[in-house]
Amino acid sequence: MRVPSLIMVLLVLFLNASVGGSHAQQGAATADFYVATDGNDAWSGTLPSPNADASDGPFATIHRARDAVRKAKAEQPRAYAVLVRGGVYRLRESIVFTPEDCGTIKEVITYGAYPGEHPVIGGGRAIGGWTKSAGEVWTAQIPEVKAGEWYFHQLFVNGQRRTRARTPNEGYLRTAGPLPEIKDPHAERNNPDAKIGILFKPGDFILPEERDDVNFFVYQSWTASLHWVSSLGTHEALGVVKFTAPANWPIGWWEREQRYYVENYRAALDAPGEWYLDRQTGVLHYWPLPGEDMSAAVVEAPVLRKLVRFAGDCGKQQFVEHIRLRGLSFQHADWFVKDKGPADGQAAAWLEAAVFARGTRYCTIEACEVAHVGEYGIYFERGCQHNLIQKCHVHDLGAGGVRLGHMSSPRNNDEASERNFVDNCFIHDGGHVFRAGVGVWIGRSSHNTISHNVIRGFDYTGISVGWSWGYAPTTAHHNIIEYNHVAHIGRGVLSDMGGIYTLGVSPGTVIRNNIFHDIQSYAYGGWGLYTDEGSTGIVMENNIVYNTKTGGFHQHYGRDNVVRNNILAFSKEGQLQRSRQEPHKSFTFERNIVYFDNGQLLSGNWGNGNYEMDNNIYWDARSLDIPFAGMTFAEWQAKGFDQHSRIADPLFVDAPNRDFRLKPDSPALELGFQPIDASKIGLYGDEEWTSLARTQRN
Numbered sequence: 270m271r272v273p274s275l276i277m278v279l280l281v282l283f284l285n286a287s288v289g290g291s292h293a294q295q296g297a298a299t300a301d302f303y304v305a306t307d308g309n310d311a312w313s314g315t316l317p318s319p320n321a322d323a324s325d326g327p328f329a330t331i332h333r334a335r336d337a338v339r340k341a342k343a344e345q346p347r348a349y350a351v352l353v354r355g356g357v358y359r360l361r362e363s364i365v366f367t368p369e370d371c372g373t374i375k376e377v378i379t380y381g382a383y384p385g386e387h388p389v390i391g392g393g394r395a396i397g398g399w400t401k402s403a404g405e406v407w408t409a410q411i412p413e414v415k416a417g418e419w420y421f422h423q424l425f426v427n428g429q430r431r432t433r434a435r436t437p438n439e440g441y442l443r444t445a446g447p448l449p450e451i452k453d454p455h456a457e458r459n460n461p462d463a464k465i466g467i468l469f470k471p472g473d474f475i476l477p478e479e480r481d482d483v484n485f486f487v488y489q490s491w492t493a494s495l496h497w498v499s500s501l502g503t504h505e506a507l508g509v510v511k512f513t514a515p516a517n518w519p520i521g522w523w524e525r526e527q528r529y530y531v532e533n534y535r536a537a538l539d540a541p542g543e544w545y546l547d548r549q550t551g552v553l554h555y556w557p558l559p560g561e562d563m564s565a566a567v568v569e570a571p572v573l574r575k576l577v578r579f580a581g582d583c584g585k586q587q588f589v590e591h592i593r594l595r596g597l598s599f600q601h602a603d604w605f606v607k608d609k610g611p612a613d614g615q616a617a618a619w620l621e622a623a624v625f626a627r628g629t630r631y632c633t634i635e636a637c638e639v640a641h642v643g644e645y646g647i648y649f650e651r652g653c654q655h656n657l658i659q660k661c662h663v664h665d666l667g668a669g670g671v672r673l674g675h676m677s678s679p680r681n682n683d684e685a686s687e688r689n690f691v692d693n694c695f696i697h698d699g700g701h702v703f704r705a706g707v708g709v710w711i712g713r714s715s716h717n718t719i720s721h722n723v724i725r726g727f728d729y730t731g732i733s734v735g736w737s738w739g740y741a742p743t744t745a746h747h748n749i750i751e752y753n754h755v756a757h758i759g760r761g762v763l764s765d766m767g768g769i770y771t772l773g774v775s776p777g778t779v780i781r782n783n784i785f786h787d788i789q790s791y792a793y794g795g796w797g798l799y800t801d802e803g804s805t806g807i808v809m810e811n812n813i814v815y816n817t818k819t820g821g822f823h824q825h826y827g828r829d830n831v832v833r834n835n836i837l838a839f840s841k842e843g844q845l846q847r848s849r850q851e852p853h854k855s856f857t858f859e860r861n862i863v864y865f866d867n868g869q870l871l872s873g874n875w876g877n878g879n880y881e882m883d884n885n886i887y888w889d890a891r892s893l894d895i896p897f898a899g900m901t902f903a904e905w906q907a908k909g910f911d912q913h914s915r916i917a918d919p920l921f922v923d924a925p926n927r928d929f930r931l932k933p934d935s936p937a938l939e940l941g942f943q944p945i946d947a948s949k950i951g952l953y954g955d956e957e958w959t960s961l962a963r964t965q966r967n
Contacts, residue, residue: 298317298352298383298384300317300350300351300352301315301338301341301349301350301351302314302315302327302328302334302337302338302349302350302351302352303315303316303317303326303327303328303334303351303352303353303354303383304327304328304329304330304331304333304334304351304352304353304354304358304388305317305318305319305326305327305328305329305353305354305356306329306354306355306356306357306358307319307326307327308326308327308328308329308330308354309326309327309328309329310328310329310330310333312324312325312326312327312328313325314326314327314328314333314334314337317352317354317383327354330358331351331353331358331364331380331390332362332364334351334380335351335364335366335370335380338351338370338378339369339370342378346373346376347376348372348375348376348377348378348379349372349376349378349379350378350379350380350381351379351380351381352381352382352383352384353380353381353382353383353386353388353390353597354383354386354388355382355383355386355387355388356388356389357388357389357391358388358389358390358391359391359392359393359394359395360390360391360392360572360573360576361572362573363392363573363575363576363577363578364390364576364577364578365577365578365580366577366578366579366580366589366592367580367581367589368581368582368587368588368589368590370589370592371588371589371590371591371592372590372591372592373590373591374591374631376591377591377592377593378591378592378593379592379593379595380592380593380594380595380597381593381594381595381596381597382595382596382597382636387598388596388597388598389598389599389600390576390577390597390598390599390600391569391576391599391600391601392571392572392573392574392575392576392599392600392601392602392603392623393425393569393570393571393572393573393600393601393641394569394570394571394572395567395568395569396409396411396553396568396569396570397409397568398410399555399563399564399566399568401563402554405541405556405557406538406554406555406556407554407555407556407557407563408552408553408554408555409552409553409555409568410551410552410553411546411551411552411553412551413551414546414547414548414551414553415548415549415550415551416551417548419572420482420546420548421546421570421571421572421603422571422603422604422643422702423570423571423603423604423641423643423667423702424544424546424553424555424568424569424570425568425569425570425601425641426555426557426558426561426566426567426568426569427561427566427567428567428641430641430665430701431542431543431544431555432540432542432543432544433532433533433543433544433545434532434533434534434535434537434538434539434543434544434545434554435530435531435532435533435537435543436473436474436530436531436532436537437530438539438540438543440530441488441528441529441530442469442470442473442474442528442529442530442531443470443526443527443528443529444467444468444469444487444520444521444526444527444529445467445468445469445470445507445526446468446521446525446526447463447467447468447519447520447521447525448462448463448465448466448467448468448509448511448520449468449504449505449509450462451463451519451520451521454519454520454521454522455519455522457519458518458519458522460519461515463519463520463521464515464516464517464518464519464520465499465511465512465514465515465516466499466509466510466511466512466520467485467487467509467510467520467527467529468504468507468508468509469507469508469509469510470507470508471506471507471508473508474531474536474537475536476498476501476531476534477534477535477536479549480498480501480534481497481498481548482497482533482534482546482548483497483498483531483532483533483534484496484497484531484532484533485497485498485510485512485529485530485531485532486529486530486531486532486704487516487520487527487528487529488527488528488529488704488762488763488791489516489517489518489522489523489527489613490518490523490763490764490765490792491615491705491729491763491764491765491766491794492517492613492614492615492617492704492705492729492763493703493704493705493763494516494517494612494613495606495612495613495702495703496512496513496514496516496612497512497513497514497609498510498511498512498513499511499512499513513609513610514609514610514611514612515611516613517611517613517614523764523792533545533546535547535554538554538556539556540556541556541557541558541559542556542557542558543555543556544556553570555568569600569601569641570601571601571602571603571641571642571643572603573601573602573603574602574603574604574605574621574623574643574644575602575621575622575623575624575625576599576602576623576624577594577599577623577624577625578625578626578627579592579625579626579627579628579629579632580627580628581626581627581628581629581630581652582628583627583628583651583652583683583684584683586683587628588628588629588630588652589626589628589629589630589632590629590630590631590632591631591632592632592633593632593633593634593635594633594634594635594637595633595635595636595637596635596636596637597637597638598637598638598639598640599623599624599637599638599639599640599642600638600639600640600641600642601641601642602623602641602642602643602644603643604620604643604644604667604668604702604703605643605644612703614705615705616669616705616706616707616710616729616730616733617644617645617668617669617703617704617705617706617707618672618676618710618712618736619676620644620645620668620703620706621644621645621648622642622644622645622646622647622648622672623639623642623643623644623645623646623647624639624646624647624648625647625648625650626648626649626650626653626656627650627651627652627653628651628652628653628683629649629652629653629656630652630653630654630655630656631654631655631656632656632657633656633657633658633659634647634656634657634658634659634661635657635658635659635660635661636659636660636661637661637662638661638662638663638664639661639662639663639664640662640663640664640665641665642665642666642667643667643668643702644666644667644668644703645666645668645669645670645671645672645706645710646663646664646666646669646670646671646696647661647663647670647671647672648671648672649672649673649674649686649689650672650674650675650686651674651675651679651684651686652679652683652684652685652686653673653674653686653689654685654686654687654688654689655688655689656689656690657689657690657692658671658689658690658691658692658694659690659691659692659693659694660692660693660694660954660958661694661695662694662695662961663694663695663696663697664695664696664697664698664699664965664967665698665701665967666698666699666700666701666706667699667700667701667702667703667706668699668700668702668703668705668706669699669700669703669706669707669708669709669710669727670694670696670697670699670706670707670708670709670724670727671691671694671696671708671709671710672707672709672710672711672712673686673689673691673709673710673711673712673714673717674686674687674711674712674713674714674717674736674745675712675713675714676712676713676736677713678713678742678743678744679713679744685714685715685744686712686714687714687715687716687717688715688716688717689714689717689718690717690718690720691709691717691718691719691720691722692718692719692720692721692722693720693721693722693952693953693954694722694723695722695723695952695961695962695965696708696709696722696723696724697723697724697725697726697727697962697965697967698726698965698967699726699727699728700727700728700729700762704728704729704762704763705728705729705763706727706728706729707727707729707730707731707732707733707770708722708724708725708727708730708731708732708755708758709722709724709731709732709733710732710733711732711733711734711735711736711745711748712735712736712745713735713736713737713743713744713745714744714745714748715744715745715746715747715748716746716747716748717748717749718748718749718751719732719748719749719750719751719753720749720750720751720752720753721751721752721753721950721951721952721953722753722754722951722952723753723754723755723756723951723952723962724753724754724755724756724758725754725755725756725757725758725967726757726758726760726967727758727759727760728759728760728762728763729758729759729762729763729766730758730759730766730767730768730769730770730799731753731755731756731758731767731768731769731770731785731788732750732753732755732768732769732770733769733770733771733772734748734750734769734770734771734772734775734778734780735748735771735772735773735774735775735778735804736772736773737772737773737774737803738772738773738802738803739773739802739803740773740774740803740805740828741773741774741803742774743773743774743775745773745774745775745778746774746775746776746777746778746806747776747777747778748775748777748778748779749778749779749781750769750778750779750780750781750783751779751780751781751782751783752782752783752949752950752951753783753784753950753951754783754784754950754951754962755768755769755783755784755785755786756784756785756786756787757787758785758787758788758789759788759789759790759791759794759795759818760789761789761790761791762791763790763791764790764791764792764793764794764795765790765793765794766788766790766794766795766796766799767785767788767794767795767796767797767798767799767823768783768785768786768788768796768797768798768799768814768817769783769785769797769798769799770799770801771799771800771801771804771807772801772802772803772804773802773803773804773805774803774804774805774806775804775805775806775807776805776806777806778806778807778808779807779808779809779810780798780807780808780809780810780812781808781809781810781811781812782810782811782812782945782949782950783812783813783950784812784813784814784947784950784951785797785798785812785813785814785815785817786813786814786815786816786817786927787816787817788816788817788818789817789818790818790819793819794818794819794823795817795818795819795820796817796818796819796820796821796822796823796846797812797814797815797817797820797821797822797837797840798812798814798821798822798823798832798835799822799823799825800823800824800825800827800830800856801825802825802826802827803826803827803828804824804825804826804827804830805827805828805829805830806828806829806830807827807830807831808830808831808833809822809830809831809832809833809835810831810832810833810834810835811834811835811943811945812835812836812945813835813836813838813929813945813947814835814836814837814838815836815837815838815839815927815929816838816839816840816927817839817840817841818840818841818842819840819841819842819843819846819872820840820842820843820844820845820846820872821835821837821838821840821844821845821863822835822837822844822845822846822858823845823846823847823848823873824846824847824848824855824856825848825849826848826849826851826855827855827856828851828853828854828855829853829854829856829857830855830856830857831856831857831859832856832857832858832859832861833857833858833859833860833861834859834860834861834942834943834945835861835862836861836862836864836929836945837861837862837863837864838862838863838864838865838924838927838929839864839865839866839927840865840869841867842867842869842872843869843870843871843872843873844863844865844869844870844871845858845863845870845871845872846871846872846873847871847873847874847875847880848873848874849874850874850876850877850879851877851879852877852879853879854879854880854881855879855880856880856881857880857881857882858880858881858882858883858885859881859882859883859884859885860884860885860940860941860942860943861885861886861942862885862886862888862919862937862942863885863886863887863888864888864890864919864921864924865888865889865890866889866890866891867889867891868889868891868892868894868895868896870887870889870895870896870897871896871897871898875898876898878908878909878910880910881910882910882911882914883910883911883912883913883914884913884914884940884941885911885914885915885940886914886915886916886917886919886936886937886940886942887914887915887916887917888916888917888918888919890918890924893916895916897910897911902916913940914940915936915940917936918936919931919935919936919937920932920934920935920936920937921935929945929947930944930947931944
């Protein structure tokens with residue numbers, strides 16, 4: 270086990286304070302209460318298994334164990350522990366922790382997995398009774414759906430997400446342009462009529478008469494909006510669809526013929542792995558994948574939107590505190606949009622999560638799994654302070670992974686979300702429904718630490734920090750982003766995104782010792798380090814960035830950022846980009862290595878000179894003739910930039926194979942470059958845990 274970063278010292282102190290009174294530590298099999306699939310809520314819950322005459326034993330539900338802890342704690346305040354035996358526990362309602370469930374700093378309340386066992390806390394229901402229908406399609410009757418008591422938007426077969434019937438099966442359709450009354454979408458930025466529908470081409474799809482549940486997914490730039498159908502008509506030789514709620518941007522703004530697909534109607538069920546649920550008849554239709562045996566398949570559909578809620582009340586200063594969840598797997602939660610209303614926005618930040626907390630302090634989610642969910646995995650929202658999410662596996666997500674904070678500034682200190690940790694987590698395979706989901710999102714929240722995580726497989730951004738535009742006041746500052754491995758982001762789906770994306774004034778924020786690579790946007794964008802509107806006071810140092818689309822570093826606009834001691838390599842287009850020129854200093858760029866092979870170093874606007882650059886190494890592996898904003902290197906230096914920088918091969922160990930270790934005689938070392946130890950980046954701990962990110966494909 271390698272030695273983790275300095276932040277782990279702080280985490281150890283945090284854990285010692287947070288879990289000091291629990292006697293349900295790893296390896297121990299004793300607890301105050303037990304839960305088991307063969308338990309009974311009428312029993313005492315104090316035995317790990319039913320006794321010989323089946324007169325006593327464990328509880329059957331975590332809800333009952335929580336209530337027992339409440340009662341016991343009221344009679345004798347101390348630390349209490351609940352151990353949950355292996356098996357699947359299907360929730361009828363969310364597990365809710367309130368201030369009544371609090372522990373103390375020395376008397377933590379723990380809900381954990383029984384040692385060596387794997388309890389699954391499920392928000393879904395198993396669906397059986399499958400019969401062969403027409404062709405390759407199988408069907409199952411669900412009376413609750415026909416009765417209007419249940420409707421779901423996701424389906425999982427043998428632990429894998431399946432596709433709601435859609436057209437086309439892969440890729441996108443293209444609109445025939447904006448609605449006919451909208452001649453120029455760019456002139457109609459604030460016109461809601463420009464956002465309320467599309468023109469479509471004949472033959473692209475045929476909607477059924479019953480279309481209340483049909484969804485259109487329309488791809489904008491940094492988001493994809495979800496819509497229901499309000500009306501269907503024609504215009505000349507084209508079809509017209511109008512939506513129940515508008516998109517955020519006019520249709521046709523980003524592309525005249527915009528990408529979209531149509532989902533959830535019976536005629537679209539035409540390929541293996543697709544499914545359709547008929548609300549009127551209650552019949553679920555599914556076309557199995559090759560080799561799938563429906564007589565033995567485990568089919569799950571979600572019933573709940575939230576599996577766990579930490580429900581504090583910030584206004585009354587009644588917080589949920591000192592509760593720990595450990596080793597539990599939370600699976601199968603649905604997504605929800607109220608009244609077919611707006612479902613659009615950057616970072617899918619209007620969504621909630623399967624594990625949701627408000628007014629929560631000094632709580633821990635440790636060694637847990639959150640999987641097969643429709644929105645975000647975990648969200649610590651308003652009033653959440655000093656919480657820890659550690660060694661969690663968060664994957665198969667409708668949107669993003671983990672969220673901290675809120676989209677607006679807190680009204681007082683009690684509502685502030687700050688000083689939370691997301692450490693040593695594997696967060697991946699997101700954006701299945703809401704493409705703009707982010708691996709880790711920090712809103713208007715401060716003093717958080719995001720460390721040693723592996724984040725990959727999202728269609729928008731890996732890590733997003735800050736949530737204010739321009740130079741407006743904000744409560745997002747002093748966030749630490751370190752030792753994370755962020756890869757395979759964007760995947761050519763959305764634009765204007767990055768491995769890490771910052772937004773707004775954020776003094777004290779540091780982004781250091783991370784790896785960002787394989788960042789691929791759809792159109793423009795696709796940067797490694799991306800300081801967007803108003804990003805100010807941010808330090809980016811000791812990062813390795815490579816295989817990006819449009820630059821290892823890009824600043825849209827901002828003030829006094831520092832970019833130093835980074836390796837920025839192999840961007841497909843420009844290596845460094847500066848967009849808006851302002852009267853103040855944009856950034857300091859020093860002691861960096863920029864390595865490329867396409868002759869494109871600087872892109873954007875470099876004319877006003879309000880930036881500082883020095884002690885850098887630049888190298889184009891194909892040519893010594895590197896232009897600097899239209900100038901030779903000598904002319905560039907005559908302007909006062911890069912006075913001590915060099916055009917020289919930095920002597921990486923193996924740049925073509927992305928081994929960026931420096932040879933001992935590297936000229937970068939002469940200029941003060943400090944070698945970056947990539948071995949410390951990413952997950953740490955036992956081999957079973959650290960190998961997970963190497964073996965999981967998505």
